[in-house]
Amino acid sequence: MPWYKQTHWQIILGLVAGLVYGIIAALNGWTAFTTDWITPFGVIFINLLKLIAVPLVLGSLITGVASLADIRKLGRIGGKTLGVYIGTTALAIAIGLLLANLFQPGKAVPPEVRDGLMATYSENASARLEAAQNVSERGPLQLLIDMVPDNIFNSASDNRNMLQIVFFAIFFGIGLLQVPEKRAKPILDFFHGINDVTIRLVDLIMLMAPLGVFALIADTITKVSDGNLVKLLDLLGALGVYCLTVVFGLALHTLGVYPLLLRFFSKMKVFKFFKGIGKAQLVAFSTSSSGATLPVTIECCEEKLGVSEEISAFVLPLGATINMDGTALYQGVATVFIAQAVGMDLSLADQLNVLLLAVMASIGTAAVPGAGVIMLIIILESVHVPSAGIALILGVDRILDMLRTVTNVTGDCMVAVSIADSEGQLKVVSSESTEDKIKWEK
DSSP states (O other): OOGGGSHHHHHHHHHHHHHHHHHHHHHHTOHHHHHHHTHHHHHHHHHHHHHTHHHHHHHHHHHHHHHHOOHHHHHHHHHHHHHHHHHHHHHHHHHHHHHHHHHOGGGGSOHHHHHHHHHHTHHHHHHHHHHHHHHHTSOTTHHHHHHSOSOHHHHHTOGGGHHHHHHHHHHHHHHHHTSOHHHHHHHHHHHHHHHHHHHHHHHHHGGGHHHHHHHHHHHHHHHHHTTOHHHHHHHHHHTHHHHHHHHHHHHHIIIIIHHHHHHHHOOOOHHHHHHHTHHHHHHHHHHOOHHHHHHHHHHHHHHTSOBOHHHHHHHHHHHHHHOOHHHHHHHHHHHHHHHHHTTOOOOHHHHHHHHHHHHHHHHHOOSSTTHHHHHHHHHHHHTTOOGGGGGGTHHHHHHHHHHHHHHHHHHHHHHHHHHHHHTTOBEEEOTTOSSOOEEEOO
16 A cells, blocks of 8 residues: 555644644734634544544443453453553653653743743633632542442543443443343344444544644644744743653653563564554544544554454553553643742652652543643642642643643553553454454464
8 A cells, every 4th residue: 555545644744734734824823714714624533533432432341341251350451450550650750750850940931931921821720720629629539439420321421421431331341241141142242333333433534534633733733822933932932941851751751661661561562563553643642632542542452453352442441541641741740840930849758749649640630631730730739839830831731732642542552562462362463454364472
């Protein structure tokens, strides 16, 4: 197949075209035109991915859990998955805190720039503060309460309730294991059918991916610059050290930590791994949503990396819900940055508190754009840093959100490959075709 017909190259071309158009639009003040005639295609693309997220999670998780045929096996796989997810998240936060203390990005912001940013984004910050206040008033076990839905249909109506969907799917799958196989088979066939259909719908949606990515990147550039490219460049210049610290941390975690873990936990070549998940990374970058990227993530892991459906159906939906390494790393850097910018020094005890709280927060953070900022406010409050300081970073948050979503999705794929290999369910995919030419590695 010629390179220009391959989906990932088409997405890259759409991304570059969106970047070029966004710069031209910012220079010429085309914000209104972009909002009216370009942005809607990006919104449609994200909505299509979100549309199939709930049926995909339900179908894949229920069939995945039921196919384990043994609750002890479910417990073993679940224990491994949670252990690696929590471990990599804690490591990501530690990297973020270390780099923030090393580079001290908050001390690079001049007082006049700091005051200007606070004034410019104070209204946006107030809205985030109100949302965070509602979250912070919850009890210590509220996460467990939120995890268990009282009405699955209400939960399925909002992608922000994905943790409830995951709980119901696992619970329902365990229930299927308790009934005779003859009774369970029609239900399993139904959910297998849903799973197969949604995977094929992913292929159809990806036909729109180049246009959707073009629209999303163009919209991001014009909105961040507010129709003025000079304003965007000035903002990036003022927050340059902060942005570079976050980007360096994400790159270190994505290109350093994950390959090391991959070599330790599996036999897959690093190059093959990154080549196989390239399409998912591009979609994650353009949508800034692990949840919206989930259908593409599952497709890449199964068809390109050879992760069995049984493993991908369990590990990936869970990862899109609780594995937020990129978000956690950014929260560590942002907390220290804001503290430094307002003239505060965080003690070692404060930073350990940040690490523990960020690990817990990552489990409850919704897999949607900007949700990490809400949890950041709670972390700031826990170490007595003025939460209004988020106004300092809101101007560049969208750009960094795109990058940290790539890290989140890459981490999900790494864990899926590692768990599949440890369970003898990592398959060798033939390079002759993108079809399912697969043979067992073990």
